Amino acid sequence: MVKNKLVLAAAVSPFLGFLFFGAAAVAADDPPPRITVNQIIRGEGKVGDVATSKNGEVIYEVLAGGIIEVRNTRYKTAHRYGVVKPNDNSRNN
CATH class of the missing domain: 1.20.5 (Single alpha-helices involved in coiled-coils or other helix-helix interfaces)
Structure with missing residues (x-):
């Protein structure tokens, strides 16, 4: 036994x-944690960071100078935006 x-x-x-x-x-x-779409929109991403929507059709990428490029592969469109900073009245503070 x-x-x-x-x-x-x-x-x-x-x-x-x-x-x-x-x-x-x-x-x-x-691997390092993935960056989310919200982090890119708030300006927390670094140049070259890329995030994709859940359905994979919309791609968010951080370009030089803090510009955010949003590409829609379904409709073949691309737009560039600046970073969205939360204001003082935002509930997310």
Whole structure:
């Protein structure tokens, strides 16, 4: 009976080590968090940051000088805007 428990513990130990240490290694190599459309519109993005709408048809990109380009792939249109800064009366403060 004792031998069976030792064999089971020896078999499970490498798996648990991989489970915990392998997961930590994967978490350390995760890509940086994705930027959202709202972050780009508020001016929190850096030049080159891109966000896409849920349906994938509208693409928001930060250009040099803080200009935001909004491209609609469905209608093949593109518009450029400045950053939208929240005003003092905004509820999002």
